[in-house]
Amino acid sequence: MNNKEFISALSQKEGLLQRDAQKMVNLLVAELSAQFENGSTLAVQNFGQFEVKKKLERVVVNPSSGQRMLVPPKLVLNFKAYPALKERTQKGGEV
Amino acid sequence: MTDQRLNPADLASALARRGSLPRRYCEDFVRSFFDIIEEGLVHDNLVKIKGFGTFKVVDIDARESVDVNTGARIEIASHTKVSFTPDTALRDAVNKPFLAFQTVVINDDTDIQKMEAIEEETEEPQVETPATEEPVLEEPVTVEEPVAEEPVAEEPVVEAPVVEEPKAEAPKAEAPKAEAPVAEAPVCEKPCRCHCFWHTLLWLLTACLFLILGYCAAYYWRPIELPTFTCDEPATEVVEPTTTEPTDSLAAAADQGAATVASAAKNYPQQEDGDYWIVGELGTEKMTAGKTLLNMALKYYKDKKLFTYICTMNGITNPDIVPLDMELRIPELKDKKTGMTPIEVAEAAKNQ
Numbered sequence: 031m032n033n034k035e036f037i038s039a040l041s042q043k044e045g046l047l048q049r050d051a052q053k054m055v056n057l058l059v060a061e062l063s064a065q066f067e068n069g070s071t072l073a074v075q076n077f078g079q080f081e082v083k084k085k086l087e088r089v090v091v092n093p094s095s096g097q098r099m100l101v102p103p104k105l106v107l108n109f110k111a112y113p114a115l116k117e118r119t120q121k122g123g124e125v
Numbered sequence: 126m127t128d129q130r131l132n133p134a135d136l137a138s139a140l141a142r143r144g145s146l147p148r149r150y151c152e153d154f155v156r157s158f159f160d161i162i163e164e165g166l167v168h169d170n171l172v173k174i175k176g177f178g179t180f181k182v183v184d185i186d187a188r189e190s191v192d193v194n195t196g197a198r199i200e201i202a203s204h205t206k207v208s209f210t211p212d213t214a215l216r217d218a219v220n221k222p223f224l225a226f227q228t229v230v231i232n233d234d235t236d237i238q239k240m241e242a243i244e245e246e247t248e249e250p251q252v253e254t255p256a257t258e259e260p261v262l263e264e265p266v267t268v269e270e271p272v273a274e275e276p277v278a279e280e281p282v283v284e285a286p287v288v289e290e291p292k293a294e295a296p297k298a299e300a301p302k303a304e305a306p307v308a309e310a311p312v313c314e315k316p317c318r319c320h321c322f323w324h325t326l327l328w329l330l331t332a333c334l335f336l337i338l339g340y341c342a343a344y345y346w347r348p349i350e351l352p353t354f355t356c357d358e359p360a361t362e363v364v365e366p367t368t369t370e371p372t373d374s375l376a377a378a379a380d381q382g383a384a385t386v387a388s389a390a391k392n393y394p395q396q397e398d399g400d401y402w403i404v405g406e407l408g409t410e411k412m413t414a415g416k417t418l419l420n421m422a423l424k425y426y427k428d429k430k431l432f433t434y435i436c437t438m439n440g441i442t443n444p445d446i447v448p449l450d451m452e453l454r455i456p457e458l459k460d461k462k463t464g465m466t467p468i469e470v471a472e473a474a475k476n477q
């Protein structure tokens with residue numbers, strides 16, 4: 031399901047025009063982005079949890095050249111599916 | 126950093142504030158948003174949302190592992206996992222405080238252990254200063270312009286940028302002995318150089334901005350030529366004429382079929398240069414919000430390019446403007462050569 035199909039499904043469910051549905055999604059994504067920038071965690075029941083995690087800096091070694099690199103620390107958005115969602119995707123995969 | 130824990134209701138009210146929309150509606154929308162993602166995951170195993178990211182159901186093979194408590198070997202059964210990869214835009218937005226950092230090559234003669242020792246030493250006073258998350262996150266920014274924000278570098282409070290100094294620059298300069306007193310000196314020297322740098326950067330940025338603005342203006346001032354689709358556009362030609370060389374008997378049958386099809390086609394408006402005749406009606410469909418001609422073509426013919434036939438059938442001249450609640454007649458299509466329906470044509474093409 032790509033973005034277009036997603037928008038189309040959403041618009042049919044909400045009874046919106048596709049254009050408006052896309053606008054709403056953009057708005058929601060902007061809001062989510064702003065929230066995650068602040069380091070908030072979003073937990074959606076029966077779906078999963080979005081969380082911003084901090085990864086520390088680390089030294090990695092290029093195995094072929096033996097060169098050592100310092101990878102900077104970063105903040106990463108993490109998603110963890112709840113058991114309910116896992117179960118349903120599992121079932122969907124079997125069909 | 127507001128380390129809040131949000132639920133969909135909070136998100137909905139934030140969305141309502143941002144778009145000044147009714148709250149009830151936003152709640153509904155947020156719920157649908159996640160419902161549809163789930164639906165897509167169950168049916169397609171993949172959902173892509175522009176600007177947000179990609180959800181994927183990933184298969185994980187069975188593998189052997191060791192029970193942590195007993196040490197016995199156990200097998201973890203194969204299962205699926207839901208993965209989420211944020212879009213580049215979102216990823217960068219989340220990582221904004223650290224965006225300035227890049228991976229650096231460490232010189233061979235740099236002694237990491239010594240660096241770590243220095244870090245440990247200098248980290249202690251850092252904890253004593255207001256130890257919220259704030260200063261730690263701001264650091265990367267101040268590394269670039271430690272002076273621009275706080276030119277009073279003599280104050281012992283500003284040890285934070287100095288802490289970063291050995292970490293970021295030591296690899297380049299072979300200065301594992303970059304201890305605090307040594308590192309403090311360059312900090313004091315920097316102000317004028319930094320100012321020059323930032324000035325030139327500012328000028329460059331404004332210049333770029335003007336260039337882009339000029340380009341945009343030129344682009345939009347051109348008379349707008351919307352690509353108007355007309356229904357007799359030969360869009361359908363992309364459907365490959367793969368069935369042109371069937372065996373003899375098949376060809377004969379196909380010719381017969383084509384003949385009957387052609388006679389049936391006289392009763393309906395036709396698209397001159399297309400591959401198909403319109404020979405009947407499959408039914409009607411009401412145009413409601415969320416539906417498009419392309420969707421309908423996909424639903425009935427499994428090929429969205431064939432929407433032009435729906436236009437021809439209903440006398441629509443501009444497929445971008447279809448009135449709401451219009452009853453659309455869905456034409457039944459037969460290939461001009463073989464008399465097959467579009468779905469059969471697609472299957473034949475797939476089999477070849």
